[in-house]
Amino acid sequence: MSDEDKRAFVGDFVRFLRQEISQMSQTPDLVESLEVAVQCLEAVFPAPPESDVNAWELFRTARETAGGGGSGGDGEALKNEGNRLMKEEKYQEALLSYNRAICCDPRNPIFYCNRAAAWIRLGDYDRAIADAQMSLKYNPSYCKAHARLGDALVKVGRLEQAINAYQEAVRLEPGNADYQNKLDTTRQRLQDQPNDGTANGAGMNQGLAEMAARMMSDPSVNEVLSYLNDSNSIESLLNTGRQLAMQMGAQNPQLFSDIRRLLQSNPNVANLVNTIQQHQNDSGGSDGSGGPGGPPPTSSPPN
Known part of the structure; x- marks a missing residue:
């Protein structure tokens, strides 16, 4: 318990x-x-x-059943009553009827399966899963219980297990279009889910965006950008970028490992960096800043 x-x-x-x-x-x-x-x-x-569940009422009903006050026939009548209440969208009342039916016949898989439907309507998906599994315990070939188990598993996001449940329902009743549709829909949902790499990349991009916003609000960064705008020099931009990279690398070594992962996951960014580096190499050949005897161009920030 x-x-x-x-x-x-x-x-x-x-x-x-x-x-x-x-x-x-x-x-x-x-x-x-x-x-x-x-x-x-x-x-x-x-x-x-x-x-809204009356535990005392459940106990009293179970006690009467144990003393001979209930029968399989009574359980069937209570199940039918529960089905009627479900159609009327009186899910709490239907739940009580199914509870009483189970007290009359505790091994009836239909009663558990129907109660699982009531739990789903009430939003208690864990209990719906437990009842569907109990139904299958007493009848492993009960296709409706497999489908209902799949319904409850979908509600809690356990899509792979739901697919297995729907597959079993389709295997037992291959002509059921509803079961097949649920299986196909759940498979599509699983395929549409982002993988871990995409999710991590999105989180990393968000972190870099926040870092860029903080940098743009820094007065010293704005001063540097104003200087670059006046000088109109790509070489000054690259030199300043290297200086900023060294400063940020000293403060946050983890930053550059995140940037490397971003470059690997986004070819457009990598192409942009290669273009800038190529421009730097071309400029170095004409003015001697990157040629023999001068310092080599920096391809990546220091670790």
């Missing part, structure tokens, strides 16, 4: 005790004892969100 289920169970029991305390006409000592018990339970199990 998950922690959430434990809290929900204890929370329902605490609400039952509070109701009894408000209605009982016992001695103050007994009332105080119950109040202490409630406080202790709430201290160990923090109160969960309010639920």
